[in-house]
Amino acid sequence: MSGTFLGMPAFPGNAAAAVHDSQLRFNLRKATRTIRGKRAAVVGELPDWEELRAAGKAIKDHTLRNLDRHLLRLEEAVTRAGGRVHWAADAAEANRIVAELVEATGETEVVKVKSMATQEIGLNEALAERGITAYETDLAELIVQLGDDLPSHILVPAIHRNRSEIREIFREKMGQWGRAAPGDLTDDPRALAEAARLHLRERFLSSKVAISGANFMIAETGTLVVLESEGNGRMCLTLPETLISVVGIEKLLPRWQDLEVFLQLLPRSSTGERMNPYTSTWTGAAEGQEFHLVLLDNGRTDVLADEVGRQALRCIRCSACLNVCPVYERVGGHAYGSVYPGPIGAILTPQLHGMTRATPASHGRGISELDASLPYASSLCGACFEACPVAIDIPEVLVHLRAKAPHPRSERLAMRAAGWVFDRPVRLARTQRLGGRLRRFVPGRLPGPGAAWTDTRDVPDIPAESFRDWWDRTEGGTR
């Protein structure tokens, strides 16, 4: 991934541009509708889904409340099993640790399992600066990397691309990175998957170092868990001599048995399957491999400090909220300007970057215009909350963050004026009467900010008499 989200304008502008990209709209609509149907079917199959959801929420809440204790247990268990644990306060530190570990092996190439945490910290770019090439091995990540593109979905980073676009990327770019695509490559998904298999096979066989994330870490046993579909994860986790896993500190579960809850919640919510094709678990140095675990904060402890916002740390990155979101469906992931798009991104990104103060993660710049606009990138329809397998009340957090976001002066004044009117019924009545008198002068197309309404919609007719005046005049309709 060599694109960057840095310096993108605010959400409304990005979204307006995306909405007019009809190919993008078509791709997203098709994909999100497919996955919604599948998810609904496999979730409906489990009679105890709501119980599982409540258990998932409770386990995560307990973990977050006792995060220090469970992290120390994890550290001890991983160390006992022959792994080494590193702690990274921010992106720069995590990148430095990983680069030094790779340099210590003498290698200049690494293979990667799809990982949100390493995207978040910009690891590939940081490694490139030190002369290390990171090869993405997940099919969608490969499409993004070859296409010099940005990820637009948590689970399927190339969801914005359709099969014929993918064929073009493979034909043009595979040769520059390794084995070229066959000349007669079609846009049949099977053929595209086969091309990726051949392209990456020699890479897997020759790589000595792999970098992964993890879906879960078990404090009790020191076990790491990776769920995947293609087998690229298994390749990276088993073949190389050195494995480095970069994992957010919130990915913890206290007990081995807790895994059963999440192995039921995650695949069904994410790919809409009863179980994903492959899940790998390992504890410390497995089968003679050298293993390093890099525990990443990078703003997570800031999120944890917010009583309402901390529930975002329950997220297991399933992307069910993206797939059901009417806003995401129409604008795609890039508009959110972050590796975490969609509803969860709208609450996680601004919190990770720091809502109210300049943090290291925001590069000391304070809140960006884009981050400030993200809590407003929702109609508060609630579909995300309903779909979330760990019951993150995303609308609640959005509203909470809106209160913390900086507001434009004109809006502040308008809201204060509205508050003043609503403070006294007599003021409201007078305002209504004024509106009633001016009703004939309201134009069909409003100027200024009103145009945002009237560009596509008629203005409702203002009635001559408000309800309260009617009630007074008719004594409650009795006269």
Place this chain on the structure above:
Amino acid sequence: MRVALFITCVNDTLFPGTGQAVVKLLRRLGCEVDFPRAQTCCGQMHVNTGYPGEGTRLARRFVDVFAGYDAVVAPSGSCAAMVREQYPRLARAASAASLAGPPGGAASGRERASGRERASGWETAFEREVAEVAPKVHDLSEFLVDVLGVTDVGAYFPHRVTYHPTCHSLRGLHLGDRPARLLREVRGLELVPLSGAEECCGFGGTFAVKNPAVSAAMCADKVHNVMATGAEVLCAADNSCLMHIGGTLGRQRSGVRVVHLAEILAATEEDTPFPAGEATGGRAGGAR
């Protein structure tokens, strides 16, 4: 039963016919309807736009005004959901702020002057009042089906109607099939299913003007689905969503009218028949 009408600021100002329909309907069903004149707005716009200070002030007014009634009925799923879902949070936050130290934006100047100790006692009272009042606030269809226990309200509305379950009535209040059960009992009414009914229309309060392009794109799909039903009337439990969808239907000269559920349920054979074939997506006059 002594019922207070919570008209909501949008209906009060822009859609008085909906309020009149609620009054007519509830009286027909034997309720004594009161309209507490001191009510203004529930504060949803302020809270959801990021101004909880003003919103909390309006919430305090609301619980003061509506305390003491057996039931409070609102012709708005969204405003009823605001009171039931968000008021307890606002009250908790106000209590926490007052306990934590000098009250912030949640308390007015006078409260601030009253001192910390008294303020904290006052805040707790606010939480208690919310806990008392909020569960008594009902959306109209909820009140009819759950509290009065009726689905046949004696209405007559000879039109082809489709129903859009607004997000807050669907996922906030969990109204389920209550509106449909009421509509199915209306004489002369043909209820046709709306495809993609559960998808948001794109109104979302200030979302409609803060993200107009996305809002319009969502509404375009909703309007497309509405037109595909062949219905003459689009019905919902929220005039704000109907204003958005109806405004778009009107701009497209679709001929489909938007009518609030209350106005359909209030209509009887004595009402002026709905002018047929009038090519406007504007407000219906039927029950007014």
Place this chain on the structure above:
Amino acid sequence: MNSRERILARIRTAVAGAPEVALVPARPPAAATGREVELFAERVADYRAVVHVAEPGKEGAVIAEALARRGARRVVVPGGLPREWERAVRDHPGCEVVTDDPPLSAAELDAVDGVVTGCAAGIAETGTIVLDAGPGQGRRVLTLMPDYHLCLVRAGQIAAGVPQAVAALDPARPLTWISGPSATSDIELDRVEGVHGPRTLEVIVIR
């Protein structure tokens, strides 16, 4: 203060005063239904894996038939595979048996036609097989590089659901949970079988 201490301190400050959240007791596993074998076979087949149900003692013939159908010439068998299963592989005409002793390189494994293994557990509800690198299963890479995996599951190994399987498995061992052949949904969220892992998964359930 190093980053470890800093992160721990920040966590403690962040949650100070927050109410304690009790850890819910682990959920009780559901009782066995007696339909595990049928459900398992059905759910494995849902992933477009090939499934056979064999009577005990008859699985050797099913192994031989499967390898013949596949046309497998060089087949890896892990150490500790039950003798009768290994014999079925060896007896398959024209088939060369490859063992992992001394350990095979990934490239060598890439050149074989298939692998025959047992497993540590099966899960009926999800149609999942779990390998724990124990006897008869081999190192993780053995079931990864070859394009064909023939896996034998005994009825007694099949748990009704995920909770029972998690309880029975040893987290100290490297586990591989397999639900059907390698697949991807990365192109238009449409599932396609066969990417990097074995593209064909064949399962023999011994009743």
